Amino acid sequence: MATPPRLAFLASRTDEAQATRQSYASRYGNATPEECDVIVALGGDGFMLQTLHRYMSLDKPVYGMKSGTLGFLMNHHRPDDLLERIHRAQPAILKPLEMLAVSDAGTTVHALGFNEVSLLRQTKQVAKIRVFLNGRIRLDELVCDGVLVSTPAGSTAYNLSAHGPILPMNSATLALTPISPFRPRRWRGAILLADTEVRFEILDHYKRPVSATADSTEVRDVVEVTIRESADRTVTLLYDPEHNLEERIISEQFAS
Structure with a gap:
C-alpha cells in the first residue's frame, strides 16, 4: 500500500x-x-x-x-x-499575471494576480486610459470606470460581472474587459493571446486618478501599468x- x-x-x-x-x-x-x-x-x-x-x-x-x-x-x-x-x-x-505599476510619486510596484489585474477610477471623474498591446496603441482614449485583464481561471469572477467573456482553462488566452465604458461606445473588450503584453497609460491622472489592483495588492494613483502572463511561475x-x-x-x- x-x-x-x-x-x-x-x-x-x-x-x-x-x-x-x-x-x-x-x-x-x-x-x-x-x-x-x-x-x-x-x-x-x-x-x-x-x-x-x-x-x-x-x-x-x-x-x-x-x-x-x-x-x-x-x-x-x-x-x-x-x-x-x-x-x-x-x-x-x-499561471498568474505579473503587474508592474508605476505611481505618480515615482514608485514601482510588482505584484501577481491569479484572477485578474484591474484598474478603477478613484473619484467621481471617469478615467481616461490609453491601451497598448505589445507596444502598439490599440485605443488612444478609453473613457470608463476602469478596465481589467483576466486569466481563464479568473474569467468567471470580476471579469464576468463586467460582461467579459468566459475563457476555457487551456485556451492560452486572456480577457481584456472594460468596466462601464463610455467611449468608444461600442467597444466591449477583446480576447488576447496569453503572451500579449498589455500596457495602460493613465491620461490626465492628476484630475482623474486611477488605482490598480492585482488580486489583493492595490496601488493608488498609478500613471502606467504593464501586465503580462508570467513565463516561469x-x-x-x-x-x-x-x-x-x-x-x-x-x-x-x-x-x-
Missing part, C-alpha cells in the same frame, strides 16, 4: 473553517506547509488566493475545500474519503475529476 501523503491543513479565520481544520488535523495529522506533500486549504475563493500567494514558492499542490461564501476555486466539502479524493484528483496548472490546484475546474468553467457558459 502506498504511503499516504503528508497533508498541511490551512483554514480561513471563520469558526466553521477553523473547526473543520481541527477535525481533519486530528484525523489525518497536520504537517507544516514546508514539509507536506499537499496543502489542503479550507475556506472560500479569497482564502484560496491568499494561500496561493503565500505558499507559491514552495511548489506544493493545493487541494481546496469550500468552507465559505464563494468557492468556485474549491472542491465540495465532504468529511470522508479525503485521502482517496486527493489520490484521484486531477491537476490544474495556473505556476501553481498546481487539485480537483475531484467529476467536478474539475475545466468542467466548472464550461458549465458557467450554460448557466441561466
